[in-house]
Amino acid sequence: MQGQVAIIGGGIVGACAALAAQREGFAVTLIEPATPGGEQAASYGNGCWLSPSSVVPPAVPGLWKKLPKFLADPLGPLAIRWSYLPRVAPWLVRYLLAGWTEARVMRTGHALRALVKGAPELHAALAEEAGVGHLIERRGLLYIYPSRAEFEAEALAWRVRRETGVKWLELNEDELRQREPELDRRYRFAVLVEEGGHCRNPGAYVAALVAQAEAQGMTRVNARATGFRIEGGRLQAVLTDAGEVPAGRAVIAAGAHSRVLARAAGDDLPLESERGYHAVIADPEAGPRTPMMPSDGKMSLTMTETGLRVAGQVEIAGLEAAPNWQRAGILRDHLLRSFPGLPRDLPAERIKLWMGHRPSMPDGLPCIGPARATADIVHCFGHGHVGLVAAPRSADIVAAWLAGRPASFAAEPYSPGRFR
Numbered sequence: 001m002q003g004q005v006a007i008i009g010g011g012i013v014g015a016c017a018a019l020a021a022q023r024e025g026f027a028v029t030l031i032e033p034a035t036p037g038g039e040q041a042a043s044y045g046n047g048c049w050l051s052p053s054s055v056v057p058p059a060v061p062g063l064w065k066k067l068p069k070f071l072a073d074p075l076g077p078l079a080i081r082w083s084y085l086p087r088v089a090p091w092l093v094r095y096l097l098a099g100w101t102e103a104r105v106m107r108t109g110h111a112l113r114a115l116v117k118g119a120p121e122l123h124a125a126l127a128e129e130a131g132v133g134h135l136i137e138r139r140g141l142l143y144i145y146p147s148r149a150e151f152e153a154e155a156l157a158w159r160v161r162r163e164t165g166v167k168w169l170e171l172n173e174d175e176l177r178q179r180e181p182e183l184d185r186r187y188r189f190a191v192l193v194e195e196g197g198h199c200r201n202p203g204a205y206v207a208a209l210v211a212q213a214e215a216q217g218m219t220r221v222n223a224r225a226t227g228f229r230i231e232g233g234r235l236q237a238v239l240t241d242a243g244e245v246p247a248g249r250a251v252i253a254a255g256a257h258s259r260v261l262a263r264a265a266g267d268d269l270p271l272e273s274e275r276g277y278h279a280v281i282a283d284p285e286a287g288p289r290t291p292m293m294p295s296d297g298k299m300s301l302t303m304t305e306t307g308l309r310v311a312g313q314v315e316i317a318g319l320e321a322a323p324n325w326q327r328a329g330i331l332r333d334h335l336l337r338s339f340p341g342l343p344r345d346l347p348a349e350r351i352k353l354w355m356g357h358r359p360s361m362p363d364g365l366p367c368i369g370p371a372r373a374t375a376d377i378v379h380c381f382g383h384g385h386v387g388l389v390a391a392p393r394s395a396d397i398v399a400a401w402l403a404g405r406p407a408s409f410a411a412e413p414y415s416p417g418r419f420r
């Protein structure tokens with residue numbers, strides 16, 4: 001049974017972990033109650049960015065000053081629901097402290113960079129093997145600004161990027177216009193990160209990776225994991241709502257739903273949902289040639305297989321509260337303002353809205369490493385804003401823990417032990 005690994009959760013993190021475990025020679029069972037890569041998963045609805053420049057954690061020095069605004073404006077880019085504040089307060093304190101000084105932000109930046117560096121190439125190779133090479137594109141990522149002054153106002157973020165090895169090209173108004181002729185004229189400066197890439201359909205990509213693992217012998221159990229049977233310090237089985245799944249090892253990769261499972265494995269880890277939204281416009285009349293992030297919106301605009309997707313917003317309101325669709329409307333309206341060639345009176349059937357849960361640790365880094373109850377259970381969740389891009393390198397660490405050998409790069413920053 002030592003060769004049997006149960007992967008809990010079929011999002012991008014679980015899918016990459018399953019393939020990595022197979023490469024180590026393990027027999028893999030995937031436990032997932034829904035369709036892998038389906039709408040329930042953050043991996044379905046994200047911004048599609050494979051961004052090696054996603055090295056700036058969400059909390060930065062001085063953020064605490066904006067807290068009253070986050071509570072007062074339910075439609076701001078980051079909002080906290082009043083009713084959820086008492087529950088989330090301890091997480092929030094840790095979140096603000098993690099970004100209290102530039103030195104802390106820089107340390108987190110280096111740890112994030114180790115997870116996202118080279119990711120577009122890794123994803124391209126995985127997609128190719130799964131027969132969906134066309135879903136990964138490597139044509140860079142653009143950060144767009146009304147003027148150079150707005151870029152300079154983000155000095156800390158770009159300092160973290162430079163220090164961690166991210167390179168970029170600055171584009172003036174003419175160069176931006178040539179690259180992006182349909183973009184609204186209010187944007188007159190841009191930064192191009194050439195090593196960036198994107199996924200043209202994250203849900204289909206996850207489904208293809210899972211299908212690839214199945215073709216290589218993985219078994220799929222359509223069930224929700226509820227706990228573990230551990231005897232004499234060794235894992236015997238994963239408990240599910242459809243009975244026991246025998247396994248000598250298990251990986252918790254259930255995204256924002258991992259907290260209860262981690263608790264069943266002996267760890268009370270501060271995992272929270274940072275809810276996010278997207279809007280997709282089918283058959284768009286205009287749009288970006290390269291995926292882009294406007295500085296005045298902090299959202300990603302990306303052309304995908306299913307339409308033009310705008311994704312973003314952070315809402316702290318827990319796993320249960322109903323979506324606030326006005327937030328997706330804000331994203332849609334910003335998109336319409338950014339591309340004047342899109343019609344104002346789009347019929348409802350051409351716009352699809354979505355809400356999902358970023359699985360977020362307060363310090364902006366995932367938890368990857370053995371559980372307290374037994375090293376047979378490995379945590380791999382809490383990827384927050386970077387789960388899509390960081391999944392392959394996270395899976396490498398998981399594979400190393402499963403195989404009992406050192407990872408190919410330092411895994412200490414992601415240790416669940418930092419919260420014990």
Ligand SMILES: Cc1cc2nc3c(=O)[nH]c(=O)nc-3n(C[C@H](O)[C@H](O)[C@H](O)COP(=O)(O)OP(=O)(O)OC[C@H]3O[C@@H](n4cnc5c(N)ncnc54)[C@H](O)[C@@H]3O)c2cc1C
Pocket residue numbers: 008009010011012013014031032033034035036037038040041042043044045046047048049050051223224225226253254255256257258274275276277278300311312313356357358359381382383384385386387388389390
């Ligand atoms: C709006 C938005 C934009 C984003 N943009 C980007 C981006 O551009 N680039 C990027 O890298 N990241 C981005 N992210 C973050 C990224 O999407 C997530 O970090 C990532 O998808 C997390 O993957 P996961 O596999 O851990 O979780 P999920 O994708 O949520 O998958 C978890 C799976 O576990 C299953 N599950 C839940 N409970 C159980 C259980 N008890 N037993 C078994 N299975 C269970 C669920 O059904 C689900 O399929 C974005 C997120 C959002 C919301």
